[in-house]
Amino acid sequence: MRPLSGRCFGVPAVIALLTCSLASAIDAEDVKKDAKNSQNLGKSGTSNKNDLDLKEVVFVIQSQSNSFHAERAKQLEQNILKQAADLTQELPRVLLVHLLDKHDGAWTILPLLPHFSTSFSRNSSWVFFCEEETRIHIPKLLETLRRYDPSKEWFLGKALHDEQSTIIHHYAFAEDPTIFKFPDFAAGWALSFPLINKLTKRLKSESLKSDFTIDLKHEIALYIWDKGNGPHLTSVPEFCTDDMSSPKTTSCATMFRTFLPLCGNPVKEMAVFVAVKTCKKFHDDRIPIVKQTWESQASLIEYYSDYSESSIPTIDLGVPNTERGHCGKTFAILERFLNHSSDTTTWLVIVDDDTLISISRLRNLLSCYDSSEPVFLGERYGYGLGTGGYSYITGGGGMVFSREAVQRLLDSKCRCYSNDAPDDMVLGMCFSGLGIPVTHSPLFHQARPIDYPKDYLSHQVPISFHKHWNIDPIKAYFTWLAPSGEDVTSGRKQTLYKEEL
Numbered sequence: 001m002r003p004l005s006g007r008c009f010g011v012p013a014v015i016a017l018l019t020c021s022l023a024s025a026i027d028a029e030d031v032k033k034d035a036k037n038s039q040n041l042g043k044s045g046t047s048n049k050n051d052l053d054l055k056e057v058v059f060v061i062q063s064q065s066n067s068f069h070a071e072r073a074k075q076l077e078q079n080i081l082k083q084a085a086d087l088t089q090e091l092p093r094v095l096l097v098h099l100l101d102k103h104d105g106a107w108t109i110l111p112l113l114p115h116f117s118t119s120f121s122r123n124s125s126w127v128f129f130c131e132e133e134t135r136i137h138i139p140k141l142l143e144t145l146r147r148y149d150p151s152k153e154w155f156l157g158k159a160l161h162d163e164q165s166t167i168i169h170h171y172a173f174a175e176d177p178t179i180f181k182f183p184d185f186a187a188g189w190a191l192s193f194p195l196i197n198k199l200t201k202r203l204k205s206e207s208l209k210s211d212f213t214i215d216l217k218h219e220i221a222l223y224i225w226d227k228g229n230g231p232h233l234t235s236v237p238e239f240c241t242d243d244m245s246s247p248k249t250t251s252c253a254t255m256f257r258t259f260l261p262l263c264g265n266p267v268k269e270m271a272v273f274v275a276v277k278t279c280k281k282f283h284d285d286r287i288p289i290v291k292q293t294w295e296s297q298a299s300l301i302e303y304y305s306d307y308s309e310s311s312i313p314t315i316d317l318g319v320p321n322t323e324r325g326h327c328g329k330t331f332a333i334l335e336r337f338l339n340h341s342s343d344t345t346t347w348l349v350i351v352d353d354d355t356l357i358s359i360s361r362l363r364n365l366l367s368c369y370d371s372s373e374p375v376f377l378g379e380r381y382g383y384g385l386g387t388g389g390y391s392y393i394t395g396g397g398g399m400v401f402s403r404e405a406v407q408r409l410l411d412s413k414c415r416c417y418s419n420d421a422p423d424d425m426v427l428g429m430c431f432s433g434l435g436i437p438v439t440h441s442p443l444f445h446q447a448r449p450i451d452y453p454k455d456y457l458s459h460q461v462p463i464s465f466h467k468h469w470n471i472d473p474i475k476a477y478f479t480w481l482a483p484s485g486e487d488v489t490s491g492r493k494q495t496l497y498k499e500e501l
Helices: 018-022 029-046 066-087 104-108 109-121 138-145 193-205 216-228 249-253 289-294 328-342 357-366 403-411 423-433 471-478
Strands: 057-061 095-096 125-128 133-136 155-159 189-192 255-258 270-279 298-306 313-318 347-352 355-357 375-380 380-383 390-393 399-402 464-466
Touching: 057 066, 057 109, 066 095, 066 133, 066 138, 066 347, 066 355, 066 390, 104 109, 104 390, 109 193, 109 328, 109 471, 125 138, 125 193, 125 249, 193 216, 270 328, 289 471, 298 328, 328 347, 328 403, 347 357, 347 403, 355 471, 380 423, 390 423, 399 403, 399 423, 403 423
Parallel strands: 057 095, 057 125, 270 298, 270 347, 298 313
Antiparallel strands: 125 189, 133 255, 155 189, 347 399, 355 464, 375 399, 380 390
16 A cells, blocks of 8 residues: 555545544454344344334435435435325324434434434334435335334344455454445435434433544444444345346335436536646656546646646646645635636536546536535535534545535635645535535545445446555546446446436
8 A cells, every 4th residue: 555645635534533543443253243143133033023003113314405415305205105105004204314403413313313212212113214315115114124123222224344444444344344244325224212222322421522424334333333232233135225127126125226316418518627636746647547537528627736747737826735735725726716717617626636537427417406506515524523513525536616615615715724734624614614514425435446345336326436556547447437338337337317206
């Protein structure tokens, strides 16, 4: 692995946390023992005789306040209620996360558990969580949940695992990363109320740590497991991420379409400006990869460096290169975009020189967003959310701004506290102060393809990956991100998505 100090731009939050996270390494043998005990509990705790009514299931949609995402979540809510009405059952409660709590940390779920415990534990058995694009077959879901005794502590989901230790999870379980399972949120996941009540008691006695939220599904599984004091994830085969058109879904309670959102014509090429951050020492090894892969998809693109080189060409904004963060350079890019680009260029994309991205797919995705709204889009991380912190878009996977978002940001006078401050985190603080939420898309990735479970990527049409460490970045691009016609995304052609629920 390339030394971490070799970067010319800001160290991501995940790397900054690495040292302290490694100190809390977990013993693999304990995990194996706990997993075996969990399996034994499953054998003794499952039953086909549990009488479960739909009203005993609380549905929680992991929604977002952006207008596109809020509408998708609302459509799923209506679909759940319609299925319930068709079954002539009492309608269940369906909650949208972005409406439950205006605090920026609501999306991390754990802060909401005390509310669920207080409000629903007396008359409910399960909380079922799902994403806005999860598709649920309600009769099959009820049939599946009836197998599990709701008086016991259950953590149910479709199990994912790391195939190798990864920086995303701070190299947890380095000896054997396959032993720890965490849920694929796209398939839906469930907690029984005895477990929710137990977690609530723990949350009240010890507040959540004020640190980073990076991969929520893994971090929730770690919190629930509690170093062996809580249950492991129980894998439920009926929780699926197979495409809805697949014959495999006949036995599934949940499904998930492999899709790239398309809400009309793709955004025009000249509406998207791409800014690439680089520095002189990476001109020779990183910039050629950009030019051999995705540069031709960007009609408007500029390279920003600490050195002007006409053969690329690069632009020196007069901000010195820094070894840590690059906040000063990023804000100079924002100002240049606002002051020197056409008003018809409504989107700005800022990437690192080792980001691999599909601009053509991004143009499809952006068709679903209103550029007249302040949109800040990418892969969402969180900092200090348990103590009133903020969310931010992690820079390596690409940060996407609507022109309106850039205008409001620069009008606010919120700026870097130093040139080498982490730009993505400062942007998160600024937008949080403006009351503008970040918008998350799982199609952006801060790390390499090999850092994610294959099963997780199998139901995505990804937009970006980041880093060239120990991979062939050109091969990675043409495997995962190349335009339609050369597109090999886990063996499938690109799928556009215009379905109504």
